Amino acid sequence: MPCEAAARFLILYGSQRGQAQSIAEEICEQAADHGFTADISCLSNQDKYNLDSEIRPVVFVVSTTGDGDPPDTAQKFVRKIKNKSLPHDHLSHLRYALLGLGDTNYANFCNGGKTIDSRLQQLGAKHFYATGHADDGTGLEVVVDPWIEGLWDALKKTFSSMSASDQQDPARSECTQDNNHKNASGQKNNKADLEVDLNLLKLSEVDSQNGKTDSSVAETRSTTLVASLKQSVSPLSESVLKVPALPPSYLEVVLEEASTEGDAIPSGEDGFREVSISKAVQLTQDDAVKSAILLELDISEQDIAYQPGDSFDILCPNRASEVEELLLRLDLQMQKNFAVQVNLLKNSSKKAAKVPLHIPQNSSLQFILTWCLEIRSVPKKAFVRALADFTRSGSEKRRLLELCSKEGSADYNSFIRDTNICVLDLLQAFPSCLPPLSLLFEHLPKLQPRAYSAASSSLQHPGKVHFVFNVVEFPACPEHPARTGLCTGWLVDHVSSILRPLGTVPASERLGTSALPKVHVRPRPSSTFHLPSDPSVPVVMVGPGTGVAPFIGFLQQREKEHEMNQEATFGEMWLFFGCRHKDKDFLCREELERFAHNGTLSHLIVCFSRDEPDEVGTVNRPTYVQHNLLLHAKNVASILLKDKGCLYVCGDAKNMAKDVNDTLLEIIGNELQLDKLDAMKIVAGLREEKRYLQDIWS
Ligand code: FAD
Numbered sequence: 287m288p289c290e291a292a293a294r295f296l297i298l299y300g301s302q303r304g305q306a307q308s309i310a311e312e313i314c315e316q317a318a319d320h321g322f323t324a325d326i327s328c329l330s331n332q333d334k335y336n337l338d339s340e341i342r343p344v345v346f347v348v349s350t351t352g353d354g355d356p357p358d359t360a361q362k363f364v365r366k367i368k369n370k371s372l373p374h375d376h377l378s379h380l381r382y383a384l385l386g387l388g389d390t391n392y393a394n395f396c397n398g399g400k401t402i403d404s405r406l407q408q409l410g411a412k413h414f415y416a417t418g419h420a421d422d423g424t425g426l427e428v429v430v431d432p433w434i435e436g437l438w439d440a441l442k443k444t445f446s447s448m449s450a451s452d453q454q455d456p457a458r459s460e461c462t463q464d465n466n467h468k469n470a471s472g473q474k475n476n477k478a479d480l481e482v483d484l485n486l487l488k489l490s491e492v493d494s495q496n497g498k499t500d501s502s503v504a505e506t507r508s509t510t511l512v513a514s515l516k517q518s519v520s521p522l523s524e525s526v527l528k529v530p531a532l533p534p535s536y537l538e539v540v541l542e543e544a545s546t547e548g549d550a551i552p553s554g555e556d557g558f559r560e561v562s563i564s565k566a567v568q569l570t571q572d573d574a575v576k577s578a579i580l581l582e583l584d585i586s587e588q589d590i591a592y593q594p595g596d597s598f599d600i601l602c603p604n605r606a607s608e609v610e611e612l613l614l615r616l617d618l619q620m621q622k623n624f625a626v627q628v629n630l631l632k633n634s635s636k637k638a639a640k641v642p643l644h645i646p647q648n649s650s651l652q653f654i655l656t657w658c659l660e661i662r663s664v665p666k667k668a669f670v671r672a673l674a675d676f677t678r679s680g681s682e683k684r685r686l687l688e689l690c691s692k693e694g695s696a697d698y699n700s701f702i703r704d705t706n707i708c709v710l711d712l713l714q715a716f717p718s719c720l721p722p723l724s725l726l727f728e729h730l731p732k733l734q735p736r737a738y739s740a741a742s743s744s745l746q747h748p749g750k751v752h753f754v755f756n757v758v759e760f761p762a763c764p765e766h767p768a769r770t771g772l773c774t775g776w777l778v779d780h781v782s783s784i785l786r787p788l789g790t791v792p793a794s795e796r797l798g799t800s801a802l803p804k805v806h807v808r809p810r811p812s813s814t815f816h817l818p819s820d821p822s823v824p825v826v827m828v829g830p831g832t833g834v835a836p837f838i839g840f841l842q843q844r845e846k847e848h849e850m851n852q853e854a855t856f857g858e859m860w861l862f863f864g865c866r867h868k869d870k871d872f873l874c875r876e877e878l879e880r881f882a883h884n885g886t887l888s889h890l891i892v893c894f895s896r897d898e899p900d901e902v903g904t905v906n907r908p909t910y911v912q913h914n915l916l917l918h919a920k921n922v923a924s925i926l927l928k929d930k931g932c933l934y935v936c937g938d939a940k941n942m943a944k945d946v947n948d949t950l951l952e953i954i955g956n957e958l959q960l961d962k963l964d965a966m967k968i969v970a971g972l973r974e975e976k977r978y979l980q981d982i983w984s
Pocket residue numbers: 597662704705706707736737738739740753754755756758760766769770771772773774775832835981982983984
């Protein structure tokens with residue numbers, strides 16, 4: 287029988303936005319059900335663990351950020367294990383498993399985890415379970431859930447082999463009676479999932495609360511047999527369900543009718559500054575498919591510096607109407623101005639429970655729901671599971687349990703994840719669900735700022751920074767009403783008083799600065815996405831749609847540098863731009879044509895994907911930027927392979943960046959007569975040398 291020391295393992299997470307942390311916590315929660323004791327720590331808390339002498343198996347959960355970097359919280363740890371003076375067997379005692387999180391829409395998929403994994407291997411550490419790479423592009427849970435499921439068996443085997451070697455080497459075994467007891471009690475709870483008795487919760491069953499047959503559901507079932515968010519069809523509706531264990535609650539929320547202290551939008555300590563929006567220009571025609579807006583922020587009063595290629599974070603609130611609806615739905619409208627106190631529940635079984643740092647004490651409830659929690663986030667299965675316990679109607683509860691169950695995975699993906707529904711949508715769909723506020727505080731993540739690339743150079747616009755963004759629109763679907771993207775929808779409303787079409791007088795000349803709308807911003811410098819320091823290096827820029835934003839900054843910078851130093855040698859600058867219609871959404875057209883005219887831009891290559899062929903004169907016209915890249919393959923190859931130039935790609939991560947990457951492989955393969963694998967090696971080399979750089983988003 288393994289002793290407690292053997293049944294105890296350590297979970298270390300490196301999280302950027304909280305996902306790795308919540309998966310690590312989920313593993314920690316499940317551990318007891320499988321007979322294990324888990325300790326958990328963030329990789330940044332280096333005083334809480336010591337791998338140099340760690341005899342417990344270690345489970346790492348590591349996300350990826352930026353250009354394939356480990357998260358900020360793991361940087362110190364990575365520096366430590368990368369120390370070149372460490373001997374190659376430094377961690378040969380360590381047994382570990384690693385779950386990497388990433389997004390295949392971005393370059394260097396899961397690289398944060400891969401970096402740590404390969405360095406641990408170099409230092410002699412051994413896997414006790416195969417590494418998992420979860421893809422946020424297709425849904426983390428597709429890999430995470432089965433990976434966690436397999437972890438328990440792998441741990442059991444590891445502990446058995448450890449206990450066998452302990453018996454051979456008694457010096458390793460230091461367990462006590464007490465420890466053995468704890469382990470045995472843990473084993474008793476060895477039950478990963480709760481089997482929900484179908485007979486208790488069948489769709490057409492008697493409603494648990496009112497004792498009546500849930501006739502509305504029964505009726506709907508007899509007329510339609512199509513699954514939806516609210517209802518399932520056979521076989522799911524008839525299945526015995528395996529649902530995840532109920533996450534233990536750990537927060538206590540107290541509302542007091544007292545004056546609120548903390549209602550200040552996060553500023554100083556998070557690096558945010560409040561600035562005026564001095565200009566808002568609609569860059570597209572009214573009939574364009576997507577509307578694009580340029581904002582000018584006045585940063586002259588603030589200590590903010592940036593280079594073209596950097597981005598800025600913008601703080602945006604949740605929609606007032608959605609906050610109101612949520613308050614109404616939770617029956618808390620009368621308390622919206624009450625001060626909120628959040629404490630840890632005494633006796634919670636949650637491991638390493640902490641009051642979330644993003645929920646300030648003594649702020650009003652309305653403020654917290656408006657500025658601190660991402661109320662639009664897609665509820666995870668654990669949240670759906672917890673909501674089921676606060677649902678009175680038997681049929682609604684059954685449906686919520688289906689949606690978080692193993693058997694209902696496809697329905698969860700179709701009706702929750704792929705439709706991007708939020709907690710409010712769930713509460714509207716399941717009217718008998720009335721969760722306490724604490725549940726929302728436990729499960730809703732921090733409201734994240736949105737990043738926007740600087741579309742200007744401070745050489746050309748001292749004291750100002752420009753952004754260009756598309757107003758994101760989500761059409762109505764059965765699961766939710768039509769809505770705009772949170773930040774872009776808010777920004778467009780927020781600047782409505784100063785928004786003007788191209789070519790009219792800027793607002794700051796009509797309005798005093800005090801009347802201008804304000805926004806909180808924080809610089810988000812890029813470590814690599816900048817113009818080469820040597821201006822003679824040629825560059826190719828690929829930026830369709832709003833992806834052109836950082837290149838406007840590059841070109842403004844170059845235009846000024848040309849003016850200031852006419853003797854210097856400047857490398858060629860190529861820009862590949864694309865949009866739908868030449869006359870509707872050719873962003874910053876006049877400025878780009880000026881750059882092309884005055885020689886700042888050597889080649890402006892454009893394409894229009896939705897214009898009729900005869901309007902541009904050729905039948906086989908290039909539709910997308912990658913087609914134009916192919917048409918100019920010789921020049922692109924020569925710039926990258928002979929002239930040591932740089933390729934920059936900016937914009938849509940989902941399709942464009944992948945298509946451009948494939949085209950680059952084709953161009954290089956053709957030019958050097960290489961097969962795809964060898965072309966990939968050349969492209970990887972370009973990335974490594976920071977000559978193929980991406981600033982992409984989805
Ligand atoms: P959100 O509400 O956050 O929605 C965004 C995404 O959520 C959607 O794309 C979709 O995948 C999903 N989603 C949410 N709700 C639904 C739903 N109901 N149906 C379907 N899908 C849904 N953007 C620019 O326009 N210009 C830039 O210069 C720019 N630069 C950036 C630089 C960086 C470094 C990064 C990381 C991003 C950049 N972005 C830029 C993207 C920008 O940060 C935002 O993601 C974007 O503006 C959308 O924000 P939002 O809050 O309006 O949308």
